[in-house]
Every structure is written in structure tokens, then in C-alpha cells.
Amino acid sequence: MSVLQKTDQIEQALARHPFFEGLDNRYVKLLAGCGAAVNFQAGQYVYREGDEVNEFYIIRRGRVALEIHVADRGPVTIQTLGEGDVLGISWLVAPYRAVFDVRAVDLTRTTAVYAGCLREKCEKDPSLGYELLKRFASVLGQRLQATRLQLLDVYCHGS
Amino acid sequence: MQPVPYRVRRVRCETRDTFTLELKSFRGQGMVFHPGQFNMLYAFGAGEVPISVSGDPSRPESLVHTVRAVGAVTRALCAAKRGEVIGVRGPFGNPWPMAEAEGSDVVIVAGGLGLAPLRSAVYHILSNRGKYGNVVLIYGARTPEDLVFRPELERWRGRFDLEVDIIVDHASAGWFGNVGVVTTLIPRASFDPQETVALVCGPEIMMRFSVAELAKRGVPAEGVYISMERNMKCGIGLCGHCQFGPVFVCTDGPVFRYADVERLLKVREV
Amino acid sequence: MSLQTLDLRGFEKLFEGLARAGFEVAGPRIRDGAVVYDRVSRPEELPLGWIDRQEAGSYRLVQDPGAGFFSHVVGPQSWKKFLSPPVERLWAGRRVDGTFDFQEGGGKSFTPPRYAFIGVRACDIQAVSVLDRVLLGGKYPDPYYAAARRNVFVVAVNCGRAADTCFCASLGTGPTVRFGFDLLLTEVIGNKRHFFIVEGGSPPGMALLKTLPRRQAMPEEIQAAEDGVEAAAASMKRSMAVAGVRELLQSNLEHPRWEQVARRCLACGNCTLVCPTCFCTTVEDGTDITGDRAERVRRWDSCFNLDFSYIHGGSVRTSIKARYRHWMTHKLANWQDQFECIGCVGCGRCITWCPVGIDITEELRALQDNGITGHNEAMQGREYVGAAED
Numbered sequence: 001m002s003v004l005q006k007t008d009q010i011e012q013a014l015a016r017h018p019f020f021e022g023l024d025n026r027y028v029k030l031l032a033g034c035g036a037a038v039n040f041q042a043g044q045y046v047y048r049e050g051d052e053v054n055e056f057y058i059i060r061r062g063r064v065a066l067e068i069h070v071a072d073r074g075p076v077t078i079q080t081l082g083e084g085d086v087l088g089i090s091w092l093v094a095p096y097r098a099v100f101d102v103r104a105v106d107l108t109r110t111t112a113v114y115a116g117c118l119r120e121k122c123e124k125d126p127s128l129g130y131e132l133l134k135r136f137a138s139v140l141g142q143r144l145q146a147t148r149l150q151l152l153d154v155y156c157h158g159s
Numbered sequence: 160m161q162p163v164p165y166r167v168r169r170v171r172c173e174t175r176d177t178f179t180l181e182l183k184s185f186r187g188q189g190m191v192f193h194p195g196q197f198n199m200l201y202a203f204g205a206g207e208v209p210i211s212v213s214g215d216p217s218r219p220e221s222l223v224h225t226v227r228a229v230g231a232v233t234r235a236l237c238a239a240k241r242g243e244v245i246g247v248r249g250p251f252g253n254p255w256p257m258a259e260a261e262g263s264d265v266v267i268v269a270g271g272l273g274l275a276p277l278r279s280a281v282y283h284i285l286s287n288r289g290k291y292g293n294v295v296l297i298y299g300a301r302t303p304e305d306l307v308f309r310p311e312l313e314r315w316r317g318r319f320d321l322e323v324d325i326i327v328d329h330a331s332a333g334w335f336g337n338v339g340v341v342t343t344l345i346p347r348a349s350f351d352p353q354e355t356v357a358l359v360c361g362p363e364i365m366m367r368f369s370v371a372e373l374a375k376r377g378v379p380a381e382g383v384y385i386s387m388e389r390n391m392k393c394g395i396g397l398c399g400h401c402q403f404g405p406v407f408v409c410t411d412g413p414v415f416r417y418a419d420v421e422r423l424l425k426v427r428e429v
Numbered sequence: 430m431s432l433q434t435l436d437l438r439g440f441e442k443l444f445e446g447l448a449r450a451g452f453e454v455a456g457p458r459i460r461d462g463a464v465v466y467d468r469v470s471r472p473e474e475l476p477l478g479w480i481d482r483q484e485a486g487s488y489r490l491v492q493d494p495g496a497g498f499f500s501h502v503v504g505p506q507s508w509k510k511f512l513s514p515p516v517e518r519l520w521a522g523r524r525v526d527g528t529f530d531f532q533e534g535g536g537k538s539f540t541p542p543r544y545a546f547i548g549v550r551a552c553d554i555q556a557v558s559v560l561d562r563v564l565l566g567g568k569y570p571d572p573y574y575a576a577a578r579r580n581v582f583v584v585a586v587n588c589g590r591a592a593d594t595c596f597c598a599s600l601g602t603g604p605t606v607r608f609g610f611d612l613l614l615t616e617v618i619g620n621k622r623h624f625f626i627v628e629g630g631s632p633p634g635m636a637l638l639k640t641l642p643r644r645q646a647m648p649e650e651i652q653a654a655e656d657g658v659e660a661a662a663a664s665m666k667r668s669m670a671v672a673g674v675r676e677l678l679q680s681n682l683e684h685p686r687w688e689q690v691a692r693r694c695l696a697c698g699n700c701t702l703v704c705p706t707c708f709c710t711t712v713e714d715g716t717d718i719t720g721d722r723a724e725r726v727r728r729w730d731s732c733f734n735l736d737f738s739y740i741h742g743g744s745v746r747t748s749i750k751a752r753y754r755h756w757m758t759h760k761l762a763n764w765q766d767q768f769e770c771i772g773c774v775g776c777g778r779c780i781t782w783c784p785v786g787i788d789i790t791e792e793l794r795a796l797q798d799n800g801i802t803g804h805n806e807a808m809q810g811r812e813y814v815g816a817a818e819d
Contacts, residue, residue, distance in 0.1 A: 065338065077330040080338045084347060105335055149340040150328045154362040155271035155301040160572060161520050161531040185528065203522070203529055204716030204723040229741045244528045390740050392712050395569035398730070399709030400737060402755075405679070405763035410568060426682045428751035 010035040013111045017058055019086055019135055027128050030121060031113055038112040040064075040104035046087070047098045054096065054115045056088035062108030067101040079147070080105065086139050091115035162201040162246025165222060167239050173225065173307040177272065178237045179213065182222040182245060189219035190247070193254030194279035195386060195414045199394045200224060201246030202235035209391045209409070210236075211276035212250060217286045222247065225275040225307065251394045253414050255280045256384055257287075260356035264292040266348060266378070268369045270299050270341055270361020274307055276386055276413075277360050281315070288320055295322040295348045299341025299365070302327050303334045322349055341365060345372040352377035359417075360386040367424060370417055380418035387413050387420075404429050430635060432646040435614070435625040439642045440498075441472050443584070443612075444547075446637050452545035452582055455511060457501065462490055464504035466511070469547065476501050483592035483777065486786030497618040499548055502592040503776050507705030508553055509560060511544050512577045519573070519712070521724040529723075541573075545582040549610070551603030552595075552776040554585055556705030558609055562768045563708050573727075582633060585610035589617075589657035591665045594777030596790055599668030602774050604661045612638060615654035626654040667780075669790045670797070671761065671771055677796060678762035682754065686795050691750035693785045698731035700779035700787075701756065706772045709737070732756050757792060 011032035014020050020028060038057070040046055046064060047053060064087060065077040078100065081087050087110070090098050096115075122129035165182040172178055184190065190198075192212050199207045208230075214223025228237040239245060257280065265284060269277045277296075284291050296315065300306045306325065316323045324344045326337035337344065341361075357373050359366050366385050373383055389401040389408040401408040404423040406415070423429050435443070447454050448470065456469040459476050469475065475498040482489045483502070493500065522531040549557075561578070564571040588595075588604035597603030606613050611634030615626040626646050629635035701707040711730035716723045730737060733752050738745040746752050764772035773789070780788045 063337070074332050076332075077334065077338045080326075080336075082337070082347070146340045146343055149342065149364070149368060152364065153301065153328065154365050155299075155305065155328070161522075164528045164530075166528070201714075203524065204714060204720060206714040207712070242527075246529070388740055389745065390738055392710065392730075396567050397564060397569065397571050397708070398711065399732065400711070400730070402759065402763070405759075405766035407767070428746045428748060429682065429755075 007032050007035075010037065010111060013037075013060065014058070014113075017111075018084070019058065019139075023131055023135075027131060030128070031118070034114045034117050034121075036112050036114070038110050040108045040110070042104055042106050042108075044104050046102040046104060048101050049098055051098045052096055053088060053090040053098050055112045056086060056091055056115065057110040057112050059083055059085050059087060060109045060111060062104060062106040064108055065103050065105050067103055069101065075101065075103075079143075079150075086136075089136060089140060091119075092133070092136060160248070162199070162207070162248050164244045165247045167241055167243050167245060168221070170239065170241060173309075174305050176229075176237070177225060177227045177307055179223060179225045179307075180236065180239060180245070181214075182224070182247065183220070184222070184247075187220065190222050190250060191219045192216060192222075192250040192279075194257060194283050195254035195276050196250040196252045197276070197394070197413065198222075198224065198247050198249030198251070199391070200226070200232075200236055201248070202232050202239070203244070203246065205235040206232040207246070207248070207392075207394075208232045208236070209251075209388075209394055211279075211386070211413075213275040213278045215282040215286075216279055217282065225272065225278075227272050248394060251409055253410070253412055255358055255386075255414050256356065256416075257283050260358075261287075261290040262292070262354075263382075264350040264355040265294045266345075266350050266355055266357040266373070267294070267296045268341065268345065268357065268359045268361070268373075269297070270365035270369070271301065271305070272307065273359075273361030273365075273386070274298055277358060278308060278311065280358055285321070292354065293322070293350050294320070295324070295350055297324045297326075297341060297344045297348060299326045299328070299344075299361070302329050302331070303336070324348060340368075342368050342372045345369065346376060355382055357383040358386075359383060363387075363424075380421055381416065383417035384414055385417055385420070387415060430629055430638070432651055433627045433638065433643040434646040434650055435627045435641060435643050437472070437623060440625060442641050443637070444469075444471055446640055447545045447547075447582065447584075450545075450582075450637070451543060453542040454545045454547060456547035457499070457504070459490065463488060464490070464501050465506045466504075466508065466546075466548075472498060475499075475548075480590065481592055483594045483781040484786075485594065485780050485788050486783055488781050495618065497589075497616045497623060499586045499588075499614075499616050500590050500618070502588060502590065502595060503550055503552065503778060505703045505778065505782055507703070507776075507778070508546055508549065508557060509705055509708075511546070512557070512560065512581070513564065513571070513574050513708065513710075515729045517573060517727045519725045519727050521722065523723070524721045541577040543580045543582075544577070545584065547584040547586075549583050549585045549606075550588055550776075551585070551606045552597045552774040553705055554583070554606055554609040555597075555602040555774040556776070559706045559768070559770060559772060559774065560708060562770060563706070566768065582637075583610045583630075584612045584614060585630075587613065587615040587654070587658045588661045589615070589654075591661040592777060592781070593666045594780040595665050595775065596667040596669050596777060597775035598662040598665045600671065600771075600773065600775040605658055610634070615658065617650065617653045617657060619653075624650065626651060667777065667788075667790045669773070669775065669793055671773075674771070674793065675762040675765045678758045681796055682758070684796060686792070687750045687754045690787060690792055691748065691753055693787055694749050694753045695785060696733040696735075696749045696752055697784060698733040699782045699784065701731040701733060702729070703778040703782045704760075705774060705776060705778070706760075707731075732759070757789065760789075761793065 063082045066079045067075045168183045169181040197211045201207045210224045213225040228234040330338045391401045392398040396407045396410040458467045480493045481501045520531045564574040585606045610630040613628040709730045713726045760772040
């Protein structure tokens with residue numbers, strides 16, 4: 001992990017991102033207050049299965065792979081996320097533990113938002129909590145649809 | 160109505176069940192075709208199947224088809240060796256709108272073997288590069304081992320005037336590319352939705368969802384073209400098998416403007 | 430030439446004249462309890478004295494002393510069996526010099542027989558003209574149909590009687606023949622007389638007519654002929670109104686009526702076999718044991734077959750509902766987009782020969798009336814759109 005950037009630069013990065021579109025300015029400031037620029041080298045693990053997850057990431061550049069370790073096959077990539085994607089949903093709901101390994105495939109630059117303080121703020125201000133949950137629910141919905149299409153194995157032709 | 164004999168000049172193995180055949184006619188006159196058209200390929204004594212032309216339209220002396228072995232006839236075609244003879248009837252069908260797309264950005268979304276009829280379109284664009292705006296090729300396959308035309312893909316990725324995005328449904332160790340469903344590459348691709356013609360080909364579900372993603376980015380249904388597949392026995396609008404609602408996929412298609420078939424695609428078992 | 434009267438001797442001479450001219454003559458004959466179209470050389474071979482009682486799912490031949498040669502109506506066959514046969518070899522090929530060569534139709538250049546059809550009804554004339562559009566009017570005309578069609582000599586017959594399943598009058602396709610014939614006969618039998626009113630419809634027809642013993646028809650003879658045809662038209666029990674049918678069917682693909690008819694339909698394909706305009710075919714490729722000779726054979730096919738719409742892994746139309754809907758929507762609606770006419774000619778064969786008696790006129794009426802039968806109480810009271818959506 002590397003250098004922290006100034007809060008207003010983080011605020012700009014968050015405000016620009018489609019994920020936070022329509023979010024009240026004071027909430028963007030609030031999130032920026034919990035945010036930091038975090039980079040990962042190629043091959044570095046963002047977190048491992050079972051790790052406690054206390055942040056989510058907006059990927060600004062690069063690509064990460066969601067992996068599962070299968071006994072006789074080694075690490076299998078289930079999905080990759082790239083520029084503009086939001087990584088990390090486990091921070092929302094207890095027990096806040098990662099379900100997969102997440103590994104940076106390339107040099108990856110992110111804006112990380114620390115969830116520890118964010119969770120408290122959401123408890124105190126449910127309206128902030130609702131705004132975030134709406135957005136994460138939408139991401140979950142899209143991921144689920146994409147995952148279902150992957151499961152359909154559409155390219156596999158019967159004989 | 161009879162197949163014309165063509166000699167197999169070269170066979171390239173694309174994947175474990177997919178082969179590209181390069182054919183030459185006996186009289187050497189070649190076959191002029193448009194990207195998106197197909198031929199009925201005949202394996203002597205086994206039967207005929209409709210296969211899209213996957214070659215370069217600016218080189219008609221070499222007729223190229225990419226075939227996947229899924230049944231008796233395609234297995235026979237895939238087993239053909241250099242020097243063997245295959246029957247060809249065609250070219251048939253309504254091609255990709257290459258002329259209409261001039262002046263626009265072009266987004267090509269290919270799923271699985273759907274890249275075969277689209278490869279001809281890519282060749283055409285590259286031969287006439289100045290006539291088109293941004294050109295993006297988005298290609299999804301099941302696994303890295305199922306990617307076809309790898310030499311061409313690698314060459315195209317090296318170009319500065321073509322964006323190539325590839326994704327696979329499942330990956331194994333050693334794959335450093337994207338993993339996921341092909342539709343996820345559409346939101347990020349570089350094209351102007353207001354000035355774009357989209358060419359989409361692959362399994363029907365994949366095409367439907369790709370068109371939905373394109374629509375989310377603002378590409379209207381009038382600007383999206385798909386290539387459909389149906390059972391064909393004649394390829395020339397006489398046997399009735401390929402009907403999709405009121406249209407014959409062999410003569411009115413296989414390329415359709417999405418706006419024209421959108422309603423029918425939403426009805427089950429049409 | 431004005432209308433002529435032909436007596437029975439003249440009628441017999443007609444057969445002789447056609448044979449002399451080298452035609453292979455086909456006409457109605459009785460076989461296996463039905464009137465079929467087959468080789469015929471003399472009037473004695475026609476179904477003189479027989480009529481047919483037809484109803485949904487039922488066909489019976491009954492003797493009637495007042496019946497003539499053509500008092501029966503149409504049976505399970507149509508003239509497409511000659512013009513586009515149920516089995517046709519398209520070509521044969523053989524391996525030679527490291528390649529292969531092909532011959533049309535099996536060794537000789539393709540020359541089908543010169544047919545003369547006797548007893549062609551108005552609905553069948555309409556059917557042939559529809560098939561002309563389908564098989565000759567597109568970008569790739571069917572050369573086999575074209576060859577068979579080229580020299581057909583048509584002796585048409587105005588119907589003097591209608592079966593209960595006929596509905597050509599409501600479609601305007603009969604019972605009077607208005608085009609497409611070389612000779613047109615109207616049989617008059619009764620009052621101890623039996624004769625034909627004859628009309629020439631083409632130069633070859635006129636030429637043949639001139640060789641037959643005939644005289645100018647008398648006004649009362651013509652009147653008797655016209656009365657018979659008019660009575661046939663008036664007696665028709667069934668009808669079909671096709672105004673707006675294209676929009677109606679194409680915008681009601683999810684109408685519950687399709688589920689209802691599907692519960693009865695066996696997908697047996699009888700309707701497609703007997704329909705004079707159904708044209709779907711399949712091909713079979715094969716070789717001999719050595720593998721050096723191959724041939725391709727075309728056969729009639731039916732959209733009711735499960736594998737009709739098969740593409741790698743499965744069929745598109747697996748349910749019977751989808752297949753019945755496809756057949757009827759094609760026949761009445763999609764046909765108009767494809768060929769600028771409707772595919773139905775009102776002959777009623779599909780009604781008669783359906784083993785469960787599905788009636789296309791009733792099915793259409795149900796959709797037109799938004800009707801839902803008592804089979805499905807849950808659906809009653811719901812509104813369904815009858816007009817186009819957009």
C-alpha cells in the first residue's frame with residue numbers, strides 16, 4: 001500500500017464516479033473523509049478468503065481477479081473486475097468476511113473507503129445507509145445477472 | 160441447385176472441435192461474397208449445412224469457412240483433409256450493413272463461434288479503415304481454449320486503430336485476461352452511442368443481453384444488427400424450415416436489424 | 430368461341446384427344462374409400478354416381494344415383510402431388526477423378542411428364558396459383574416445380590355441389606373457376622339428361638375443343654349449369670372472414686386460444702399433407718455401400734414434426750401449441766408478408782382430415798371474437814387485445 005492523498009482529491013474522485021451519482025454532497029464529503037488512495041502491485045492479494053473486510057474499493061485503473069482455490073486445480077478465477085467497477089460487498093453485512101480471494105492481476109489503483117467509520121455513520125444517519133445500500137443492491141443485482149449468464153454456459157452446444 | 164466442388168487447400172485447427180477450412184474452386188474464379196453471408200457446405204454423401212463465410216471478402220479466390228463439429232455433417236467437414244473435395248452452394252443471405260455503417264463507430268460483439276461471420280466484417284473494415292470511426296471488437300468465449308482465430312486476435316490487438324476486448328466465462332491458471340460474461344465489456348468500450356452501428360453474433364441469449372447493454376448505453380435498436388440461426392434445408396427460401404415469424408432467415412436474414420425482429424425475439428418458441 | 434355443350438360421347442373423346450396429344454392424364458378415382466388423384470384413361474374410371482359426406486374429422490363416400498362424374502368434391506390429395514411430388518430425387522452424384530460431378534434428377538436431364546389434369550376445382554386452381562408465387566416468384570425459383578408446371582393442361586370443373594367443410598365462397602376462391610384453365614367443364618345431370626357445358630380458356634384448350642363433337646350451348650343448358658354452381662355456393666355451411674387477419678394473428682401470439690387448441694391437436698401433420706398449398710420439404714442425403722455414389726432426395730415435410738425446427742441441441746418449437754400457432758399464423762398471416770396473398774384457399778381439407786376435427790374457420794373466429802371456450806373458466810372475463818399493438 002502507498003501514499004495517502006489529500007481528502008479533496010479523493011472527494012473529486014468519488015464525486016465523479018457513476019456509483020455515487022446523485023449522492024448528496026455532504027455524504028460525498030463524509031465518504032471522502034473515510035477514503036484513501038490505495039494501490040496494489042500485480043499479483044498482490046487485496047484480501048484472502050475469510051479475511052475480515054472493512055473497506056470497499058473503487059477501481060480507478062487495472063484489474064483484479066476473484067478467485068477460489070480448488071484442491072486439484074489450484075486458484076480458479078471466477079470473475080475479473082476492472083476500471084470503474086466497485087470491489088467489496090462483504091463490508092456491509094456481518095460477519096464482514098471475504099468470500100473469495102481477490103488478487104490484483106495488473107498494477108491496480110483504487111480509491112478505498114474504510115468501512116469501520118462508515119458503518120457507524122450509517123447507523124447514526126439511516127438516510128446515508130439507505131443511499132449506500134441502494135447503490136450496492138444495484139451492483140449486486142448486475143453481478144448476479146452477469147453471474148447467472150456465466151452459469152448458463154451459453155457457448156456450450158449439445159450434440 | 161447442385162453443390163459446386165471446391166478443393167480443401169488448408170485446414171487450421173482453432174479449438175478441439177472447431178476447424179477453419181480454406182477452399183479453392185476448381186476453375187479458380189473464387190467466390191465473391193459479402194460479410195455475413197453463408198454457403199451450404201456439402202460433405203459428399205453425408206449432407207449439407209449452412210456455414211457463414213469467415214474469410215476476407217477482398218480475397219475472393221480463397222473461400223474460408225470455420226466449422227464446429229456438432230453433428231454428422233459438420234464432423235465430416237471437420238475431418239476433411241487437404242486435397243479433399245467439399246460441395247458449396249451459395250453465397251446466400253442478407254449481409255452485415257457495411258455500407259450503412261460507414262461514417263459511424265462500429266461495435267462488434269461476438270460470442271463463441273459468432274466471431275466467424277463477424278471476422279469477415281472486421282476484414283472489410285480494416286481494408287477500408289478510413290471509412291469508419293472508432294472500431295471496437297468485444298469477444299467472449301467459454302474458456303481460453305475455446306477462443307478462435309487467436310493469431311488474428313493477437314495481430315489485431317497490436318493495431319492502434321482497433322480496440323479488442325476479450326473475456327472468457329471460466330478461466331484456469333495462466334489466463335491473465337478478463338473473466339466474466341461478455342456483456343460486462345460493453346459499458347466500458349470506446350464508442351459514441353449516438354453514432355454507432357453495432358454488429359452482434361452469438362447464442363441467442365447472449366445476443367439479447369448484449370443488445371440490452373448496448374441500449375443502456377444509448378445505442379438505439381435501429382443501429383443494432385444481429386445474425387440469426389435456424390434449421391435450413393435449402394438455403395434459398397423454398398423448404399420453409401428457417402421461418403422466424405414471417406421472415407425466412409436464409410433470404411431475409413441471417414443478418415437482421417434488431418428493431419425489425421425485436422418483437423418476435425420476445426415471444427417464446429416462435 | 431361461345432359456350433359449347435359436350436355430351437358423354439364428346440366427354441369420352443376428350444380423354445382420347447388428351448392421350449393422343451401425349452399427355453399423362455390424371456383425375457379423380459376412388460381408392461381406399463376416398464377420392465384421390467391418379468392416372469385415368471377413360472370416363473368409366475371416374476367416380477360416377479358417388480358423393481362425399483365431409484365433416485370435421487370425417488369423410489365418407491356414399492353412392493347417389495343422381496350423382497355425376499364430378500358430384501364429389503375434393504379428397505385428401507391435391508395436384509401438388511404431381512407438381513411437387515412427395516418424394517423427388519434432386520440429383521445424383523458420383524466421385525470421379527478426385528472430385529465429384531452431379532447429374533440432375535438421376536442421370537438424364539430433368540424432364541417430368543406432360544400432365545393433363547382433369548377435374549381441377551376452383552380451390553385447387555387457386556392453390557396452384559399460390560404455389561406458383563411461392564415456388565416461382567422468389568429470388569430462387571424451384572426448377573423442378575417449374576419443369577412440372579410448364580406444360581400442364583388443365584381441365585377444370587365448376588363444382589355443382591359443396592361439402593360441409595368447403596368455404597371457398599367466403600374467400601372468393603370458388604366454386605366458380607375464373608382463371609387458370611385450358612378447358613372448363615360444368616357438369617349438368619338431371620331430368621334424364623347428362624352433359625357438360627364447356628368453355629375454352631387458352632389456345633391449346635380451344636384447339637383441343639375444336640376436335641371434339643360438340644354444339645353451341647342452349648340458353649337453358651347454360652342456365653342449368655349456372656344454377657348448379659350457384660346452389661353449391663349458397664349451400665356452404667362454413668365461412669372465413671380474412672379482413673385484418675394478418676394484424677390479428679401477428680399481434681395475438683400469446684392469446685390463450687392457442688393453449689386450448691393445442692390440447693386437442695395431436696401434431697399428426699395430416700393438415701399439412703392434405704393442404705394444397707403447404708410446401709415445406711426436407712432433404713435426405715445418402716450414398717450407396719461403396720460411398721462413391723451419392724444422391725439427394727427431397728421429401729414433403731411438416732412444421733408439426735418436432736425436429737422441423739431443430740438446431741444444435743434442441744428444437745425451437747417444442748410445444749404443440751407453438752407448432753399449431755406457427756402453422757395457422759403462417760397460413761393466414763405470415764404468408765401475406767412473404768407472398769402477398771393468403772395461403773388458404775377454402776378447400777376445407779384440413780377440417781375434414783384432422784383426426785380430432787380442429788376447424789381452422791372456428792379457430793380464426795374464436796380469435797376474432799376474442800372468444801375463450803368454457804374449457805378455461807379462469808380466463809373468462811379477461812380482456813385481450815384484438816387489434817395491432819403499435
